[in-house]
Amino acid sequence: MADSLILEVADFEVDVLTGVYSEETGQKQPLRISVSVRLKPYDRYLPDTPLGASKNYMDLKFAASETLPEGVHFTLIEAVADHIAETLFLQDERVQAVTVKIVKLAISEAGEKIGMTLTRERR
Numbered sequence: 001m002a003d004s005l006i007l008e009v010a011d012f013e014v015d016v017l018t019g020v021y022s023e024e025t026g027q028k029q030p031l032r033i034s035v036s037v038r039l040k041p042y043d044r045y046l047p048d049t050p051l052g053a054s055k056n057y058m059d060l061k062f063a064a065s066e067t068l069p070e071g072v073h074f075t076l077i078e079a080v081a082d083h084i085a086e087t088l089f090l091q092d093e094r095v096q097a098v099t100v101k102i103v104k105l106a107i108s109e110a111g112e113k114i115g116m117t118l119t120r121e122r123r
Contacts, residue, residue, distance in 0.1 A: 004096070005041035009060040010034040013105070016080055017073040025073060030105040031080070032115075035060040037088055038097040055092060063087040064100070077102045081118035089122055097121045 015028035037060060042053045064084045074080045081100035088098050103115035 003041050005039045005054065006036050007039065007055055007057055007060060008034070008036040009057055009064075012061060012065075014065045014068070016068060016077075017071070018075070018077055018080060018104075019073075020075055031077065032103040032105055032113075033064045033084075034101040035064050035084060035088075036099045037095050039092075039094045040096060055094070059091060060088065063091065077104060078116060078118060081116065082120070085118065085120040089120075095122065 011032055011034055013030050013032055016031050017027070018029050018031070019025055019027070037055065039055060042049065045053065067087045068080070068083065074083075081102055084100045085098040088095050097119060099117060099119040101115065101117040103113045107114050
């Protein structure tokens with residue numbers, strides 16, 4: 001099995017225009033998003049290994065917040081996840097796979113986590 005490096009940013013909240021039902025459209029909904037990317041790692045990480053040997057973790061968070069187009073309504077949260085994955089693939093050719101987990105906070109009734117997880121491999 002080949003070595004891999006997984007970078008993660010987990011459980012941050014973003015308000016996104018999303019939803020299928022009439023009471024959801026035109027309203028931003030709070031989503032809890034976690035993003036992980038798989039990179040091919042360096043052969044070895046030493047104390048003085050530069051940042052360029054990895055990826056800035058904040059790139060993951062920004063792909064799931066700052067790069068979402070303002071005013072665009074995503075019918076499905078799957079489309080939100082797809083947009084995040086595509087953004088990360090375009091940002092860095094070293095990204096081999098992206099996993100995005102989204103929980104819709106507004107529809108939870110008793111603290112359950114209702115949502116989806118999308119994993120995309122670089123094609």
